[in-house]
Amino acid sequence: MHAPTIPDKLRRLNWWIVLTIAVLGGFGIAVLYSAAGGGGSFQPFAMRQGLRFVVLLGLMLAIASVDLKFWLRIAYPAYAVVVGLLLVVELLGAVAGGSQRWVDLGIIRLQPSEFMKLTLVLALARYYHFLPRVYVTNPYRMIPPVVMTAVPAGLVMLQPDLGTATLITAGAVGIMFLAGLNGWLFVGGAVAFAGSLPIAWQLMHDYQRRRVDIFLNPENDPLGAGYHITQSKIAIGSGGITGKGFLEGTQSHLNFLPEMHTDFIFAMMSEEWGLLGGLFVLACYAVLIGWGLWVALTGRSQFGRLLAGGLTITIFLYVCINLMMVMGLAPVVGIPLPLISYGGSAMMTVLMAFGLLFACSLSRDRTLIEEGPNYS
Numbered sequence: 001m002h003a004p005t006i007p008d009k010l011r012r013l014n015w016w017i018v019l020t021i022a023v024l025g026g027f028g029i030a031v032l033y034s035a036a037g038g039g040g041s042f043q044p045f046a047m048r049q050g051l052r053f054v055v056l057l058g059l060m061l062a063i064a065s066v067d068l069k070f071w072l073r074i075a076y077p078a079y080a081v082v083v084g085l086l087l088v089v090e091l092l093g094a095v096a097g098g099s100q101r102w103v104d105l106g107i108i109r110l111q112p113s114e115f116m117k118l119t120l121v122l123a124l125a126r127y128y129h130f131l132p133r134v135y136v137t138n139p140y141r142m143i144p145p146v147v148m149t150a151v152p153a154g155l156v157m158l159q160p161d162l163g164t165a166t167l168i169t170a171g172a173v174g175i176m177f178l179a180g181l182n183g184w185l186f187v188g189g190a191v192a193f194a195g196s197l198p199i200a201w202q203l204m205h206d207y208q209r210r211r212v213d214i215f216l217n218p219e220n221d222p223l224g225a226g227y228h229i230t231q232s233k234i235a236i237g238s239g240g241i242t243g244k245g246f247l248e249g250t251q252s253h254l255n256f257l258p259e260m261h262t263d264f265i266f267a268m269m270s271e272e273w274g275l276l277g278g279l280f281v282l283a284c285y286a287v288l289i290g291w292g293l294w295v296a297l298t299g300r301s302q303f304g305r306l307l308a309g310g311l312t313i314t315i316f317l318y319v320c321i322n323l324m325m326v327m328g329l330a331p332v333v334g335i336p337l338p339l340i341s342y343g344g345s346a347m348m349t350v351l352m353a354f355g356l357l358f359a360c361s362l363s364r365d366r367t368l369i370e371e372g373p374n375y376s
Contacts, residue, residue, distance in 0.1 A: 009064065009065045009362055010061065010064075010065060012362055013061075013064060013358055013361075013362070014291065014358075014361065017287070017288065017291050017354075017358075018061075020284050020287050020288055021057070021060075021288065021339065021351075021354060022057070023284060024281070024284050024285075024288075024338075024339040024340060025053045025057070025339045025340075027269075027280075027281065027340065028049065028053075028265070028337075028339055028340030028341070029046050029049050029050050029053065030046075030246070031265055031268060031269045031272075031340065032045035032046040032049050032261055032265075032342055033045070033046040034246060034247050034249065034252070034268070034272060035252060035260050035261045035265070035268060035342075036261075040247045045261050045342050048342075049342055049347075052344055052347055052348075053339075053347065056347055056348055056351040056352075057351060059348070059351060059352065059355065060351040060352065060354050060355040060358070061355070061358075062355070063352060063355025063356060063358070063359060064355045064356075064358030064359050064362065065359075066359060067359075067363070068301075068303070068304060068359050068360060068362075068363040068366070071122060071307070071356060071359060072126055072129065072303050074122075075119070075122040075123045075125065075126035076123055076126065078119045078122060078123075079119040079120060079122065079123035079148070081119075082112050082115050082116050082119045082152070083116075083151060083152055083155070085110070085112035085115075086112050086113065086116065086152060086155040086156065087155065088112075089112055089113075089155075089159065090155065090158060090159075110345060111345040111346075113152075113156045113159065113161055113164045113165075113168070114164070114345040114346055114348070114349040115345075115349060116152045116156070116168055117164075117167055117168055117171060117314050117349055117353075118311070118314075118349060118352055118353055118356070120148065120149065120152060120168060120171065120172055121171055121172075121175060121306075121307060121310035121311055121314065122307065122356075123148055124145055124148065124149075124172060124175040124176070124179075124306070124310065125175060125302075125303050125306035125307040125310060126303060127144060127145055127148070128145075128175070128179040128302060128306055129301070129302045129303035129306065131179075133180060136179055136180045136181060137180075137181060137182055142181070145172065145175075145176060148172075149168070149169060149172040149173075152168055153165045153168050153169050153172075156168060161334070162333055163321070163333030163334045163335045164334075164335075166321075166333065167314065167317050167318070167321070167335065170313070170317055171310055171313055171314045171317065174309065174310055174313035174314075175306055175309070175310040175313075178296075178305070178306055178309045178310070179306060227258065228258050228259065228264065228332055229325075229326075229328050229332060231251060231256050231257045231258065231267075232257065232264050232267040232326045232327070232328070233267075233327070233328055234251055234256075235249070235251040235252065235256075235257050235264075235267040235268060235270065235271040236266075236267050236270040236271065236278075236326070236327065238250070238251065238271055239270045239271040239272065239273065239274040239275065239277075239278075240274050240275065241274050241275050241276060242273075242274040242275075242276055243270070243271065243272045243273040243274030243275075243276070243277055244271060244272055244274075245272060246272055246273075247272070248272060249268055249271040249272040250271075251267075251268070251271055252268040252271060252272075257271075261341070261342040262336055262341050262342050262343060263322070263325065263326070263332070263334055263335070263336060263337075263341065264326050265336075265337055265340055265341050265342070266278070266281070266322065266323060266326050266337050266340070267326045269281070269340070281340070285319050285338075288315065288354075289312055289315060289316050289319075291357075292308060292309075292311065292312030292315065292357055293309070293312055295308040295312075295357055295360050295361045295364065296308035296309035296312060296360075298364050299360060299363075299364045300364060300365055300366060300367050301363070301366060301367050304360045304363055304364065304366075307356060307360055308356075308357055308360040308361075311353045311356055311357055311360075312357070314353060315338060315350065315353060315354075318335060318336070318337070318338045318346075318350065319337065319338060321333065321335045322335045322336060322337045322338075322341075323337075338350040339351075
């Protein structure tokens with residue numbers, strides 16, 4: 001049989017999921033239009049975001065059309081390249097907002113830590129794909145995935161970027177859980193993590209400690225470090241059930257709400273669109289995450305199952321951490337809201353993740369049996 005052509009693969013895509021992604025992206029562009037110019041403007045956010053979204057949507061469809069075996073083969077090289085970029089960031093990276101997280105290529109600034117969320121999932125899925133299940137809990141076989149996770153997480157922490165390091169680590173832990181590691185290992189890890197918190201507190205930067213302090217009691221500094229979360233809560237609460245109306249948000253348009261086009265865009269959206277708008281966004285995310293879990297549960301290959309599961313966990317954590325952050329349920333760590341927040345690297349990461357999920361979906365009935373390491 002001949003391999004399916006690209007048009008045939010595109011016809012087999014779940015276009016309802018593509019439509020849901022497009023609806024979220026379009027809704028984000030509308031919110032960014034409202035965020036600019038004190039009362040609505042395509043510049044500087046909405047126009048750029050729209051162009052990025054169209055281009056990256058095409059990239060998503062291109063990734064979906066690539067055979068899943070290709071992603072299996074390049075998993076390790078892709079991981080190595082992104083680790084190399086993280087090292088470049090430490091040596092030559094561009095500094096912005098007090099952090100060194102970007103590689104400036106002139107026409108675009110790349111944030112390698114965003115791509116590590118994908119390549120680590122790819123690499124771990126490949127590792128467990130070829131590892132016989134009987135060896136999954138072997139202590140020596142657990143060393144490679146731990147090292148593969150610790151190296152990029154440590155490099156990202158040096159930038160410093162606690163939020164992204166947390167996402168990278170959580171995605172890796174999710175892969176290990178799905179691969180079949182014993183539950184007691186995660187319980188023991190949680191206990192060890194809790195016991196190490198006093199040490200972690202001493203190693204934190206001053207601004208990170210302030211974030212935790214403000215998370216616990218934002219009223220201590222309502223005009224300083226607690227300003228972001230205080231204004232975010234006011235904006236969300238003032239929207240009520242139906243919101244104040246498109247272009248009618250006072251907290252945002254009077255510049256009370258900071259970072260309203262990036263990390264706190266959900267607060268601005270809630271002020272103008274209310275609880276109903278927020279529930280609509282959450283429903284769209286629920287559809288996407290539910291579909292990702294379905295792809296993970298129905299795949300025949302270990303690589304496809306773990307890749308789909310890991311990517312779905314990563315997308316879920318994006319949404320969960322951002323929403324908890326803007327509602328005061330978690331410290332402010334700078335995690336954007338997928339497909340809605342302004343920004344290129346995060347949008348590219350999420351749409352590439354969906355492209356890989358589509359590739360997993362199209363290969364659900366394949367086992368991807370090919371030669372791997374010999375563990376006998």
